[in-house]
Amino acid sequence: MELSIQGLKEAFEKEGYISEDEIALTVYLALKLEKPLLIEGAAGVGKTEIAKVLSRIFDTELIRLQCYEGLDENKALYEWNYQRQLIKIQMSKDTVRDDELEHNLFSREYLLERPLLRAILAEKRPVLLVDEIDKTDEEFEAFLFELLSDFQISIPEMGTLSAKQIPIVVLTSNNERELSDGLKRRCVYLYIDYPTVEKEVRIINTRVPEAGAILARQVATAVNYIRSNLEIKKNPSIAETLDWARALVALEADRLSPTLIKQTLNLVLKHRDDLQGFHERIGAEGLYDYVTTVKEGL
Amino acid sequence: MTLENDLVRFTRGLRQLGVRVGSGEMLDAVEALQLVDLADKNLVKNALRSTLVKDHEGYVIFERAFASFFAPPEEKKAREQERAVREQEQIQRRRQAEQDLPANLSQQQKDTYGRLPEAEKQKLLEYVQHSLEQGGANPRFPLTIESVVRGYLNYWRRQLTDPVEVDFTPTGDNELDAMVEQVMAGLGSVDDPILFQDLKDIPDKDLPQVTALIRKLSRRLATRISRRYHRSRRTRLIDLRRSIRENIRHGGAMLQLRYKTRRVQKPRLLLICDVSGSMARYASFVLQFIYGVSSVVKGIESFIFAEDLERVTQFFGARRGFEETMLDVISCSSEWGEGTNLAAALSTLFRRYSSLLTPDTVVIVLSDTKTMAVEGAAERLVQMRRSVKEILWLNTLPKAQWAGSGSVAAFRGQSEMFECNTLAHLEKVMRTHLLKMA
Numbered sequence: 001m002e003l004s005i006q007g008l009k010e011a012f013e014k015e016g017y018i019s020e021d022e023i024a025l026t027v028y029l030a031l032k033l034e035k036p037l038l039i040e041g042a043a044g045v046g047k048t049e050i051a052k053v054l055s056r057i058f059d060t061e062l063i064r065l066q067c068y069e070g071l072d073e074n075k076a077l078y079e080w081n082y083q084r085q086l087i088k089i090q091m092s093k094d095t096v097r098d099d100e101l102e103h104n105l106f107s108r109e110y111l112l113e114r115p116l117l118r119a120i121l122a123e124k125r126p127v128l129l130v131d132e133i134d135k136t137d138e139e140f141e142a143f144l145f146e147l148l149s150d151f152q153i154s155i156p157e158m159g160t161l162s163a164k165q166i167p168i169v170v171l172t173s174n175n176e177r178e179l180s181d182g183l184k185r186r187c188v189y190l191y192i193d194y195p196t197v198e199k200e201v202r203i204i205n206t207r208v209p210e211a212g213a214i215l216a217r218q219v220a221t222a223v224n225y226i227r228s229n230l231e232i233k234k235n236p237s238i239a240e241t242l243d244w245a246r247a248l249v250a251l252e253a254d255r256l257s258p259t260l261i262k263q264t265l266n267l268v269l270k271h272r273d274d275l276q277g278f279h280e281r282i283g284a285e286g287l288y289d290y291v292t293t294v295k296e297g298l
Numbered sequence: 299m300t301l302e303n304d305l306v307r308f309t310r311g312l313r314q315l316g317v318r319v320g321s322g323e324m325l326d327a328v329e330a331l332q333l334v335d336l337a338d339k340n341l342v343k344n345a346l347r348s349t350l351v352k353d354h355e356g357y358v359i360f361e362r363a364f365a366s367f368f369a370p371p372e373e374k375k376a377r378e379q380e381r382a383v384r385e386q387e388q389i390q391r392r393r394q395a396e397q398d399l400p401a402n403l404s405q406q407q408k409d410t411y412g413r414l415p416e417a418e419k420q421k422l423l424e425y426v427q428h429s430l431e432q433g434g435a436n437p438r439f440p441l442t443i444e445s446v447v448r449g450y451l452n453y454w455r456r457q458l459t460d461p462v463e464v465d466f467t468p469t470g471d472n473e474l475d476a477m478v479e480q481v482m483a484g485l486g487s488v489d490d491p492i493l494f495q496d497l498k499d500i501p502d503k504d505l506p507q508v509t510a511l512i513r514k515l516s517r518r519l520a521t522r523i524s525r526r527y528h529r530s531r532r533t534r535l536i537d538l539r540r541s542i543r544e545n546i547r548h549g550g551a552m553l554q555l556r557y558k559t560r561r562v563q564k565p566r567l568l569l570i571c572d573v574s575g576s577m578a579r580y581a582s583f584v585l586q587f588i589y590g591v592s593s594v595v596k597g598i599e600s601f602i603f604a605e606d607l608e609r610v611t612q613f614f615g616a617r618r619g620f621e622e623t624m625l626d627v628i629s630c631s632s633e634w635g636e637g638t639n640l641a642a643a644l645s646t647l648f649r650r651y652s653s654l655l656t657p658d659t660v661v662i663v664l665s666d667t668k669t670m671a672v673e674g675a676a677e678r679l680v681q682m683r684r685s686v687k688e689i690l691w692l693n694t695l696p697k698a699q700w701a702g703s704g705s706v707a708a709f710r711g712q713s714e715m716f717e718c719n720t721l722a723h724l725e726k727v728m729r730t731h732l733l734k735m736a
């Protein structure tokens with residue numbers, strides 16, 4: 001597709017991702033400048049979804065590297081299939097010459113490709129999602145930004161492998177620790193905050209159209225209130241808002257009521273202390289009054 | 299050319315404001331600008347922000363800097379004129395101070411003198427005049443007056459809050475300096491005020507907000523600390539013993555290799571908080587801090603000290619409300635509001651709790667360093683430094699006063715000391731040291 005900011009925004013919406021101009025522009029710049037896109041923001045605001053949507057828009061493979069503490073090159077890049085090599089040695093020790101055997105053993109046949117290598121060797125430009133990069137340690141981060149600057153890797157036994165196409169790289173971070181300047185420098189940066197009421201209404205309308213206008217607005221207003229006014233351990237994510245809306249639709253509700261809020265609140269607040277805090281601070285009746293009296297809720 | 303020139307100047311301004319922008323990022327910004335419609339201010343802003351700013355905190359600064367730098371020419375001109383007038387006034391104030399006061403004053407002290415209320419100015423002048431007449435024969439006397447005048451002006455400097463007074467090194471580019479000045483002045487007053495307010499001055503009504511912020515910070519610390527994992531070394535070592543045992547079933551062929559792993563130890567945190575008389579104004583903060591950290595980080599040991607040391611871990615271990623915990627701590631402790639003897643407190647720590655001081659321990663001291671027996675305390679700190687991983691000192695004394703404090707000088711050598719009298723300071727220490735260390 002011919003890349004343009006407006007075109008990208010429309011493609012995102014077609015895939016069910018409501019994006020503001022800022023998101024569309026930043027993604028557009030990352031694609032045009034062929035730079036990794038680093039997305040930060042609280043959990044559940046739709047960071048990972050951007051990579052998924054991009055793979056659908058460009059009809060290409062999504063290669064995902066889920067980060068965790070202790071992740072190393074063997075899990076992220078490649079590993080030799082040691083067992084298979086060993087069996088091959090056992091099977092051919094009397095039939096094949098030593099140097100030929102060694103040459104065969106270190107070929108792609110015996111290479112276990114992990115996500116980063118797969119992204120480099122892919123025939124069609126893939127989307128590489130490096131999810132929750134803040135969970136890895138700094139050593140791995142340094143290794144990663146070297147790879148992201150050259151898009152080539154050296155395997156001692158095979159030589160240097162360069163990317164056939166520069167992958168579309170999306171890195172996400174929940175901001176649990178500060179990322180190194182080196183990594184940030186190589187990326188185009190996007191921060192995604194929780195959506196406004198307006199945006200969340202549009203998200204609900206797109207993803208749960210059966211909710212109807214009134215319920216969608218009331219749910220979005222209620223979730224927005226919870227996020228902005230209650231000091232809770234875990235803010236509801238967009239996915240939880242959608243789950244709540246779906247649950248209310250399943251209960252055949254077309255608008256909120258104090259009883260419905262009480263019955264279904266555990267879909268949005270999933271911590272005992274948060275539920276307790278909610279009942280102490282505002283309660284189901286209070287939240288109902290709020291969503292029905294604020295201008296947007298009418 | 300004008301665009302590139304503007305971009306270089308704008309980037310320079312951002313750097314002055316503390317946003318880290320490298321030349322690579324600036325080149326990205328130039329490329330990004332070629333891809334957007336330059337007539338659309340919003341697109342230009344977003345393109346610059348995505349390429350120049352790489353953290354959320356920088357967003358606020360960028361927004362204001364952009365609005366200020368790319369303001370209409372008339373507005374910029376008016377701002378520069380205002381700045382020129384202010385500079386002129388400042389020069390006059392400084393000259394006036396030099397004429398009126400026979401003392402060697404810093405530029406800031408001279409500025410403060412110029413901004414004193416008229417009655418206070420008269421009072422000061424009368425005092426100086428009177429003192430000079432009285433003690434004229436004593437050669438040391440002018441020095442005494444000088445230090446009184448300085449102290450007086452320092453006091454008033456803290457009292458008089460000038461929204462325009464900001465501390466930065468001018469670049470010499472008037473337009474740029476006016477922009478930096480405007481953004482800095484705005485940030486100090488509009489950003490979350492509690493974050494930048496001295497903790498002793500935060501009114502009781504805002505304490506819940508402080509608790510929430512401390513808990514949020516502590517939670518980040520806890521998530522970081524509570525992750526434990528076994529990590530293989532980069533060059534992995536085969537664990538022969540385990541590999542042989544594992545592969546007996548394959549007739550001795552080494553099909554499954556086992557590697558030696560290194561266990562990453564959680565640091566053990568030990569909090570020592572000063573609750574003596576001089577720290578009374580920070581008492582709420584101290585308690586909030588221990589409560590906040592203890593409620594999210596398991597296994598933390600906490601102590602309070604004044605004339606001696608007292609262990610308070612048991613009060614914070616139970617999952618109870620803040621008020622209840624506080625009542626218990628205050629009613630069971632005899633240390634509150636006493637004088638300070640850090641040396642005695644540390645001796646008690648060595649005598650009774652030496653098992654807590656291990657090479658994994660990170661000691662966090664929260665104190666203004668004001669104590670009796672400074673030398674003794676410094677010796678104990680040296681001793682402690684040998685047994686523990688690190689000592690971090692969160693000092694509530696403003697950094698400007700550190701130079702004149704003997705105790706700060708004595709303790710700084712043995713610990714990493716950070717100014718910590720606002721939540722912003724605490725946030726910074728947590729982010730830059732505690733989280734990385736953990």
